[in-house]
Amino acid sequence: MASAFDFPGGIYPPERKQRSNQSALIEAPLPSRVTLPLQQHSGQPARPCVSAGDAVNVGSVIAKREGMISSALHASISGTVSEVSATQITIQGDGQDTWQRLPSLDWRVADTAAVLERLNESGIVGLGGAGFPTHIKARVVEQHAIHTLVINAAECEPYITVDDLTLRHSANEVLEGAQIIAKLCGVQQIVIGIEDNKPEAITALQHALPDSQPVPVELSVISTRYPSGGERQLIKKLLDINVPSGELPADVGVLCHNPGTLLAILHAVRDGQPLVSRIVTLTGESINQPGNRWVRLGTSVRELLEQAGLNIAELHQVIQGGPMMGTPLPTLDTPVTKLTNCLIAATREEFPPAPAESPCIRCGECESVCPVALLPQQLHWYARAQEDTKLERYHLFDCIECGACSYVCPSHIPLVVDYREAKSRIRLQRIEAAKAEHAKHRFEHRQARLAREEAEKQARRQARQAQQRRPANIAAPSSEKVDLRGLRIAHAAAKASVKKAEKTLARVAQEDPKQSLDDLEMQLATAQENLKAAELQLAQAREQHSSEESP
Template sequence: MSRAFDFPGGIHPPQRKYRSNQVALMEAPLPSRVILPLQQHRGQPATPCVEAGQLVKTGSVIAKREGMISSNLHASISGTVTEVSDVQITIDSDGQDNGQRLPSLDWHSAEPGELLARLNESGIVGLGGAGFPIHIKARVVEQHAIHTLVINAAECEPYITVDDLTLRHYPSEVIEGAQIIAKLCGAQHIVIGIEDNKPDAIEALRRAIQVSQPIALELKVIPTRYPSGGERQLIKKLLDLNVASDGLPADVGVLCHNPGTLLATLHAVRDGQPLISRIVTLTGEAISQPGNCWVRLGTSVKELLAQAGLNPSALHQVIEGGPMMGSPLLTLDTPVTKLTNCLVAATFDELPPAPAESPCIRCGECESVCPVALLPQQLHWYTRAQDDAKLERYHLFDCIECGACSYVCPSHIPLVTDYREAKERLRLQRIETVKAEHAKHRFEFRQARLAREEAEKQARRDARKAQSRRTPTDAVTASSGQVDLRGLRIAHAAAKASVKKAEKTLARVAQEDPKQPLDDLEMQLATAQENLKAAEYQLAQAREQQPLDSASKESP
């Protein structure tokens, strides 16, 4: 076992992975109908490009990315488009599954631009749960120097065994997908981080690594502990690097991807196969045939669980994701999406409701298990008091919402729920602050533009007077021109800084907080970019005008 560093806290909840990891990977039946939500990724929803009644093939683009952070959506079956709305697209199957694919690419010889275009076209997003578009994440090399690609195979959440089965069946393919990403981001080192509760996957990876690899590759087996699969926690565990609270892994030269994302990357590049299906863990004591299945996107959760032997009378709730960070489904009439990695059909005894909340007894258990070394008890008090200044001071946004504090709380206080609500309130305040800053920049730019225009008018008036009287007005004209140009330079610098700030904010929020809407942040970036273009144009116009002003001043 390779040497591992450590992060604070962590817990050891029951793993409950045995029910779904005992059988081989299966393929779910082809659905007769799929419902494909337009929002299956971080950022803005995709925009439909098909109409009701249109025939489509498996793999056809049915919705295109919209905005900076978005992703294409493809038909997961062949058939007829029966509904197109602002929310989703419905396709009825023709039973043929006739598909279309893009041409195969040899990633060894392909240019980076070709690979990025392929990832963009294929609609691949992070399949570990965050759903960040991979073509955006692959461009990180434009802003950061990346030295290490981490394959996050920890899969620390109870019940979920998607990555385990992926690595058992496709170890070489996952490694090849990692090499594609490493080529794009310039990483010279690939590290696989996996918990020691996956012996079959570990053995499969060891056999695959024995084959000669063009990039240095290392397998690190770490002890099982939740939440070792968090990006910051795993980077610390594997590389002893600390990612700043307001930063990204790229800031320390690291990029993280999970095995499913890398497998999808290889399929897109080598096979021309867009993202139309994914592996989903089906588990819980309310189904009789648990396991992992390849499932077409848009498949009904109700139909999928029925095929796995669902017992409706024993069912208490279905959780999408794991019990620590997942969400209970309000209805089973929900489709499988790119973000669906696990469905837990739990009985009442298996995952009973939380007991009633009691007052905090100040035991300190929450502090001892926090993987970010926060003070959950103080954060709890300040969230209830809505003391936003103290929440900022105690680093609320460093919380990764893993649920470890809530899990150990003897008073059953829903700490994570409180933190999420407080974060949402603070985010809205931050967005309003950023909007105000943009409004200020627009006002300053407008004032500078009006001042320049007035200076130009005054310069022309002075030039005409000087020509008629043949008297110099150089001092007035020069003063007007200098003040105007200086103001435009200040406005241009402010607009440029505003764009950089908006880009950094958007990237950080998009990667760190999968559940945060990005519409306002993308709008702010677009506004800042428009302001910068206008400032550049006005500054160029003013610089062109300077020689004309000088010439007029030199007239006899």
């Protein structure tokens, strides 16, 4: 068992997991109609590739990946496409549940490119909440050396029991999915981090460990404390590695996946099954039959909760996610998406309205519970004063928005709301600055290209004039000397620009899944165009140089 280290802060809110973890995992009834939003992942929305009236099967591609950070979308029921809009696709079911699967792949012998393409075409994203496209995350080894895969089974937030039930029922399959990622990324070890309040899942993992090969797997049972499931906190707890400010786990050689994502990866590779359903925790005092269900994507939240015995008279609000980091749903007609891991149908007594905010009394409680060792009090003041330089100096973007500070604040200040608004404002400023810098670079690149073309024209003109003045019996000199060195430098610079644009795009998408990536995608596309032009120029120059050197 791996050694457990520690991270600062943390809190111990009521777990309230017993209502949903006492029942067996079951299939939710097949919906008669589904509504599938095109934005169910970080990055760009998927692009529809079907029209109203088209017949589809379960697993048919209905929207394709758009841009670098994006993910495909598949029909979750068989039937007929009834509506295609700019934001969603609606399918009316035929009740037949006819499937369209991809061919099975043996990941042990399959080519790496084939497995990566399978993850891409299966539409798999991180099911822990962020929704980052898995095929992009699996390619991180192209830029970073990964030595450890962490299976994040901590599931520290109250109410949620998705990972617990996933491991109880499918521990062997989760570990096999981990071996697929381990092979793709060349990791040396797999470490499972799970809190000690999941004894049945721990037992299931212990039984599955002997069958998990070829990368060794360690099981680390850690004490229950919120937010031990944060990536940085779990990496510190398991490996005693600090992820530096402004960097991602991959920068220190670690990759994190949750059990649900690993199970989806196995289903896609081994069974050819795209992501069309997921496990959702249904809980809260307003439903009579809490538990975990396999739910088809696009199912109405209202329909799902009614199947679980929703008492609409007692219902106060429905939270998607957990009580600490989740968000209230404005309407029950919202569909289940790839990011829906928990639905809490709460009564007013269960989730009473927040008390009125009072002035900060400088008690320091928020600082003592911060798992990132920030200074929430100072961040609060600077956020409200919009002192963005100081916010960045005090590492605002290291905040994981866990809500621990707000939870203990005796003045009931919505600290996380302040931080979230400040982050959005600063990100917008960064994007505007990046757009201006991008426009400047494009202008400079165009000016340099025009100057180079004009110089080449002038050189050719002078060469023709010199040739016309030269006597016929004197052989003409070879064509203009090719500047291979300069072209190689330009090609290397263009290649570096593409890598930088890709890294920036991936980082922003992981830091803020809701952030618009249009401008960053445009910058990447421009960098890729410049690289293609540089490659073409270099290839032509090499060919010309070779012809000049030949006798």
